[in-house]
Amino acid sequence: AQKITQTQPGMFVQEKEAVTLDCTYDTSDQSYGLFWYKQPSSGEMIFLIYQGSYDEQNATEGRYSLNFQKARKSANLVISASQLGDSAMYFCAMRGYQGGSEKLVFGKGTKLTVNP
Amino acid sequence: DARVTQTPRHKVTEMGQEVTMRCQPILGHNTVFWYRQTMMQGLELLAYFRNRAPLDDSGMPKDRFSAEMPDATLATLKIQPSEPRDSAVYFCASGLISGGSDEQYFGPGTRLTVT
Numbered sequence: 001a002q003k004i005t006q007t008q009p010g011m012f013v014q015e016k017e018a019v020t021l022d023c024t025y026d027t028s029d030q031s032y033g034l035f036w037y038k039q040p041s042s043g044e045m046i047f048l049i050y051q052g053s054y055d056e057q058n059a060t061e062g063r064y065s066l067n068f069q070k071a072r073k074s075a076n077l078v079i080s081a082s083q084l085g086d087s088a089m090y091f092c093a094m095r096g097y098q099g100g101s102e103k104l105v106f107g108k109g110t111k112l113t114v115n116p
Numbered sequence: 117d118a119r120v121t122q123t124p125r126h127k128v129t130e131m132g133q134e135v136t137m138r139c140q141p142i143l144g145h146n147t148v149f150w151y152r153q154t155m156m157q158g159l160e161l162l163a164y165f166r167n168r169a170p171l172d173d174s175g176m177p178k179d180r181f182s183a184e185m186p187d188a189t190l191a192t193l194k195i196q197p198s199e200p201r202d203s204a205v206y207f208c209a210s211g212l213i214s215g216g217s218d219e220q221y222f223g224p225g226t227r228l229t230v231t
Contacts, residue, residue, distance in 0.1 A: 037222075044222060045207065047221070050218075095218075101171065102164075102172065103161075104161045104164075105161070106161075107158070108158045109158060109159075
């Protein structure tokens with residue numbers, strides 16, 4: 001079965017510093033995709049970044065980068081130069097296949113608080 | 117700026133009543149997802165459609181939940197009869213999914229409270 005684990009319920013970081021949010025996954029699929037979403041207090045879900053299982057380079061999108069370590073099955077999100085607006089819940093997700101059906105699984109999330 | 121819209125934004129109902137939530141996906145997107153978010157369970161995929169055909173609804177309680185997509189501009193999620201444990205935020209998302217870096221665009225959610 002596919003599973004996403006986010007071990008940090010909450011994280012704190014000082015403004016302008018970098019922070020890493022952990023995500024490990026479990027799958028027997030060879031082809032899968034990993035995603036990170038941000039959910040501010042307003043409730044909407046915002047796509048941040050994607051990493052394909054066959055991508056050799058780590059994905060980057062502006063201040064977001066995904067530290068993909070396939071052998072360790074980890075897909076940590078790195079946010080550089082944190083801003084107050086980065087305070088939110090962050091969800092790691094994986095798309096794979098189970099029993100012939102496409103499956104999307106989300107982690108429980110990490111609440112990031114950026115302090116001024 | 118295209119967005120996924122959901123109605124109603126908030127719904128309070130009594131146990132046993134029927135609840136219907138509606139979603140208008142972004143025009144041109146081929147896949148529509150329904151999620152439920154609670155504090156205890158987090159974000160759960162309930163069902164999704166591709167080109168209006170249901171692909172997977174294994175995350176959905178079959179006895180009381182039903183999801184349909186009567187046309188390309190409307191997806192519905194119905195609960196009948198509703199129970200207090202159904203209280204949650206229900207998100208609809210849509211995307212142009214081809215198996216690669218397919219991001220989903222989420223709607224604002226419907227906050228359902230069943231008393």
